[in-house]
Amino acid sequence: MVGRMNIIKRMITDESSTAGRIFNITIQLLIVLSLLGFSLQTLPDLTVRQRLLLRASETVIVLIFTAEYLLRIAYAPDRRKFIFSFFGIVDLLAILPFYLMLGIDLRAIRTLQLLRVVRILKLARYSKAMQRLSRAFKIAKEELQLFLFTTLVLLYLAAVGIYYFENPAQPEAFSSIFDALWWSVITLTTVGYGDIYPITAGGRFFTFMMLIIGLGIVSLPAGLIASALSEARKMED
Amino acid sequence: MVGRMNIIKRMITDESSTAGRIFNITIQLLIVLSLLGFSLQTLPDLTVRQRLLLRASETVIVLIFTAEYLLRIAYAPDRRKFIFSFFGIVDLLAILPFYLMLGIDLRAIRTLQLLRVVRILKLARYSKAMQRLSRAFKIAKEELQLFLFTTLVLLYLAAVGIYYFENPAQPEAFSSIFDALWWSVITLTTVGYGDIYPITAGGRFFTFMMLIIGLGIVSLPAGLIASALSEARKMED
Amino acid sequence: MVGRMNIIKRMITDESSTAGRIFNITIQLLIVLSLLGFSLQTLPDLTVRQRLLLRASETVIVLIFTAEYLLRIAYAPDRRKFIFSFFGIVDLLAILPFYLMLGIDLRAIRTLQLLRVVRILKLARYSKAMQRLSRAFKIAKEELQLFLFTTLVLLYLAAVGIYYFENPAQPEAFSSIFDALWWSVITLTTVGYGDIYPITAGGRFFTFMMLIIGLGIVSLPAGLIASALSEARKMED
Amino acid sequence: MVGRMNIIKRMITDESSTAGRIFNITIQLLIVLSLLGFSLQTLPDLTVRQRLLLRASETVIVLIFTAEYLLRIAYAPDRRKFIFSFFGIVDLLAILPFYLMLGIDLRAIRTLQLLRVVRILKLARYSKAMQRLSRAFKIAKEELQLFLFTTLVLLYLAAVGIYYFENPAQPEAFSSIFDALWWSVITLTTVGYGDIYPITAGGRFFTFMMLIIGLGIVSLPAGLIASALSEARKMED
Numbered sequence: 001m002v003g004r005m006n007i008i009k010r011m012i013t014d015e016s017s018t019a020g021r022i023f024n025i026t027i028q029l030l031i032v033l034s035l036l037g038f039s040l041q042t043l044p045d046l047t048v049r050q051r052l053l054l055r056a057s058e059t060v061i062v063l064i065f066t067a068e069y070l071l072r073i074a075y076a077p078d079r080r081k082f083i084f085s086f087f088g089i090v091d092l093l094a095i096l097p098f099y100l101m102l103g104i105d106l107r108a109i110r111t112l113q114l115l116r117v118v119r120i121l122k123l124a125r126y127s128k129a130m131q132r133l134s135r136a137f138k139i140a141k142e143e144l145q146l147f148l149f150t151t152l153v154l155l156y157l158a159a160v161g162i163y164y165f166e167n168p169a170q171p172e173a174f175s176s177i178f179d180a181l182w183w184s185v186i187t188l189t190t191v192g193y194g195d196i197y198p199i200t201a202g203g204r205f206f207t208f209m210m211l212i213i214g215l216g217i218v219s220l221p222a223g224l225i226a227s228a229l230s231e232a233r234k235m236e237d
Numbered sequence: 238m239v240g241r242m243n244i245i246k247r248m249i250t251d252e253s254s255t256a257g258r259i260f261n262i263t264i265q266l267l268i269v270l271s272l273l274g275f276s277l278q279t280l281p282d283l284t285v286r287q288r289l290l291l292r293a294s295e296t297v298i299v300l301i302f303t304a305e306y307l308l309r310i311a312y313a314p315d316r317r318k319f320i321f322s323f324f325g326i327v328d329l330l331a332i333l334p335f336y337l338m339l340g341i342d343l344r345a346i347r348t349l350q351l352l353r354v355v356r357i358l359k360l361a362r363y364s365k366a367m368q369r370l371s372r373a374f375k376i377a378k379e380e381l382q383l384f385l386f387t388t389l390v391l392l393y394l395a396a397v398g399i400y401y402f403e404n405p406a407q408p409e410a411f412s413s414i415f416d417a418l419w420w421s422v423i424t425l426t427t428v429g430y431g432d433i434y435p436i437t438a439g440g441r442f443f444t445f446m447m448l449i450i451g452l453g454i455v456s457l458p459a460g461l462i463a464s465a466l467s468e469a470r471k472m473e474d
Numbered sequence: 475m476v477g478r479m480n481i482i483k484r485m486i487t488d489e490s491s492t493a494g495r496i497f498n499i500t501i502q503l504l505i506v507l508s509l510l511g512f513s514l515q516t517l518p519d520l521t522v523r524q525r526l527l528l529r530a531s532e533t534v535i536v537l538i539f540t541a542e543y544l545l546r547i548a549y550a551p552d553r554r555k556f557i558f559s560f561f562g563i564v565d566l567l568a569i570l571p572f573y574l575m576l577g578i579d580l581r582a583i584r585t586l587q588l589l590r591v592v593r594i595l596k597l598a599r600y601s602k603a604m605q606r607l608s609r610a611f612k613i614a615k616e617e618l619q620l621f622l623f624t625t626l627v628l629l630y631l632a633a634v635g636i637y638y639f640e641n642p643a644q645p646e647a648f649s650s651i652f653d654a655l656w657w658s659v660i661t662l663t664t665v666g667y668g669d670i671y672p673i674t675a676g677g678r679f680f681t682f683m684m685l686i687i688g689l690g691i692v693s694l695p696a697g698l699i700a701s702a703l704s705e706a707r708k709m710e711d
Numbered sequence: 712m713v714g715r716m717n718i719i720k721r722m723i724t725d726e727s728s729t730a731g732r733i734f735n736i737t738i739q740l741l742i743v744l745s746l747l748g749f750s751l752q753t754l755p756d757l758t759v760r761q762r763l764l765l766r767a768s769e770t771v772i773v774l775i776f777t778a779e780y781l782l783r784i785a786y787a788p789d790r791r792k793f794i795f796s797f798f799g800i801v802d803l804l805a806i807l808p809f810y811l812m813l814g815i816d817l818r819a820i821r822t823l824q825l826l827r828v829v830r831i832l833k834l835a836r837y838s839k840a841m842q843r844l845s846r847a848f849k850i851a852k853e854e855l856q857l858f859l860f861t862t863l864v865l866l867y868l869a870a871v872g873i874y875y876f877e878n879p880a881q882p883e884a885f886s887s888i889f890d891a892l893w894w895s896v897i898t899l900t901t902v903g904y905g906d907i908y909p910i911t912a913g914g915r916f917f918t919f920m921m922l923i924i925g926l927g928i929v930s931l932p933a934g935l936i937a938s939a940l941s942e943a944r945k946m947e948d
Contacts (some may be wrong), residue, residue: 041619042651114634130623130624143470153357157354158273175280176276189664191666191685194430208419211428219693221689223464223697225691226697229620229694312652371824380940383844386843390831394831400825408755413753413754415751428666429897429902431903431906448896449862454936460933512888517887518887550792588871596866625923656915656919660903665901665902666733666903667905699928700931
């Protein structure tokens with residue numbers, strides 16, 4: 001009995017042990033499976049049998065996650081600290097929607113269902129990548145704020161300008177500055193769906209000017225994060 | 238009386254004092270509120286009551302901005318210099334449209350209204366980011382001119398080429414080199430609305446060639462500004 | 475007789491000899507011709523004569539590739555090693571579909587035909603570029619994994635979010651999370667076909683937020699590979 | 712008489728003299744005017760009077776360019792060398808179409824007209840930018856070749872793959888590998904017109920894979936040229 005408890009303890013607390021590694025891989029697989037099940041459930045033409053199967057697998061996975069959560073609390077050096085830590089809260093949020101849905105009226109279910117996506121954050125526990133990325137964001141914080149502020153100003157100015165040029169010609173498409181803002185986001189990020197675009201000569205020339213100015217600024221963060229990432233890597237060495 | 242005057246003076250001239258900080262945050266909030274009001278006003282289906290409310294809030298904000306402008310003049314070390322400085326002019330332009338619209342015929346109003354967007358520049362007063370960005374632009378000035386010149390030449394050549402290939406096949410879409418220029422801007426920036434695109438084999442192959450050459454050049458400024466920004470940051474330290 | 479054998483041996487084994495250089499250029503031309511023939515064959519409105527011509531040229535090219543394969547085995551210092559090496563397998567796969575199609579029922583032919591594209595990998599033998607690129611990928615491996623993981627998480631979160639906003643408004647376009655995933659791939663890579671896009675205010679604001687976060691991350695690998703390539707070049711010097 | 716000749720000689724040969732600077736700016740303005748006239752001429756609904764005006768201004772500009780060409784030959788230190796130099800040939804090609812069109816049947820005119828665009832290259836004479844850019848291309852030559860080769864292979868593999876997935880579902884849109892190549896160019900450069908896109912689950916997943924791999928490679932040249940440009944600048948100092 002003592003031996004079995006030891007294996008479970010090692011499983012939870014010692015990542016480098018065989019038991020710990022198997023446990024971690026299992027949990028990761030269950031997270032991915034759970035997200036797959038969540039995605040499959042949104043398919044519009046499922047049969048009753050398929051729905052039942054998804055429901056059953058969801059129940060099993062939640063029970064395992066609940067056991068994992070309770071064990072993590074049990075073996076935490078400081079239980080209170082774990083419960084209120086980032087991963088403690090994530091682990092709770094990953095199972096909470098399921099239990100809340102057992103005793104709740106049907107209308108709020110849809111939003112609760114979507115909360116299941118929080119489980120993806122459980123994956124972050126196993127990823128050094130996430131830690132490095134968050135460090136890189138801290139390094140580039142000031143530059144990213146500068147980028148964000150400039151981008152917002154630019155997007156707004158582009159929206160006001162295109163509204164001025166296109167609203168008289170296309171009162172439906174560019175009905176207000178909010179529609180024009182949608183256009184400026186989709187254009188300056190170069191997504192360009194084609195659902196809304198200028199047709200007047202003035203509006204087209206203005207778009208050209210905005211793109212020449214905007215491309216250099218909107219695509220800045222890639223470079224900023226890239227160099228911050230290389231700095232973050234150096235700090236790890 | 239002296240004490241109150243001192244608070245107002247500190248509010249305007251001393252950014253690090255409590256009064257100054259509260260004043261600055263208030264002004265920034267009012268700028269954002271004013272831009273929001275300006276955007277809401279363009280919504281096509283507002284009720285009379287909503288219009289009156291927007292009008293009232295606009296009046297209040299302009300009065301506050303007017304008081305701010307007059308106080309800034311009053312407490313400026315050199316009044317003439319402040320009035321003709323960048324922010325002096327911006328502060329004036331931010332309130333001028335409102336007063337001009339009081340005694341003017343209705344037709345010019347639309348353009349005057351849009352001038353209210355100048356207020357966004359008032360925000361620049363509070364942003365170190367803007368100063369760093371303008372410094373970065375100065376550092377990369379020569380490269381950016383090179384980029385601009387090359388891009389313009391490339392866009393024009395692409396337009397002439399696609400006009401040659403597509404005009405006979407799509408005389409409506411590619412009716413002149415100006416339409417072809419619109420195509421080359423939207424294609425080489427990779428926006429790609431889909432309102433105009435080549436359909437002939439020649440035009441498609443030409444597009445491929447232009448994209449291979451053009452992508453490297455059109456997306457240059459991001460890299461140029463990124464490295465100029467890091468230089469500008471070093472200069473601040 | 476001995477002289478002729480020597481020329482053939484040199485042709486295969488000594489790239490710097492005249493015979494070797496002519497042989498290599500011939501093989502490269504044949505690879506390109508073979509891919510061109512493969513592409514032409516998919517044209518829907520070929521005449522019988524054109525089909526026969528393509529078939530004949532395919533037969534000739536495969537026979538030459540077969541001779542090349544056998545000669546490479548014959549002159550390899552270690553035959554077994556060559557046969558199971560990357561290029562040994564590629565050389566075999568480049569001719570196998572042809573011979574398999576001689577004695578096989580018609581239905582599997584289509585997939586077999588497409589395997590002919592493997593021939594493009596034969597070109598890699600002549601390219602230092604490929605070697606440098608694969609070295610660059612090894613250098614940036616860890617960063618690229620980080621990018622891949624973050625991108626996958628981001629794409630999934632974007633898909634769940636947009637599904638939440640747009641599914642009630644466009645149940646056809648955003649029918650499940652899988653459709654929403656297609657949207658998030660096409661949007662965050664800024665391709666933006668325009669076949670599926672948000673129309674609700676919430677969905678549009680969410681798209682804006684995702685693009686601001688996502689652009690910096692999705693366009694990371696370009697910078698990562700660029701710097702890895704320059705490192706790989708230094709290692710060659 | 713001697714004095715006037717001296718001014719003309721200085722105008723042509725001494726860029727730093729007042730006469731030379733005025734002459735250069737005049738020629739640059741004429742080039743831009745000439746390109747504008749060329750663009751205006753393609754407008755489909757010009758009146759007869761507008762056409763005559765454009766024709767007249769074209770004649771004047773060509774006569775001035777002819778005088779410039781003859782003067783440049785006259786004052787060249789080595790006339791033969793100038794005539795066969797890059798700018799000597801460009802100067803000739805800039806006026807040749809006009810004279811050829813005087814004595815030619817009407818059908819070839821359209822292509823000849825388009826040759827007028829060569830005049831844009833006359834601008835390169837005044838641009839240090841062009842020289843630096845061509846130097847940067849030389850520095851990054853090897854990397855750009857690597858990029859070009861990899862991109863071509865990737866585009867072709869993407870085309871074959873999407874043809875395999877989409878041809879059975881959309882035989883019209885993906886009718887052959889050439890249509891699929893157009894798709895892969897427009898998708899991997901993230902232009903995304905929306906004229907052709909996958910609709911099958913397999914094709915969409917394949918597109919996702921290709922974009923993940925391809926984005927890093929297709930957007931490489933921007934970084935390569937950016938760093939080559941900074942090297943080229945250092946070489947100038």
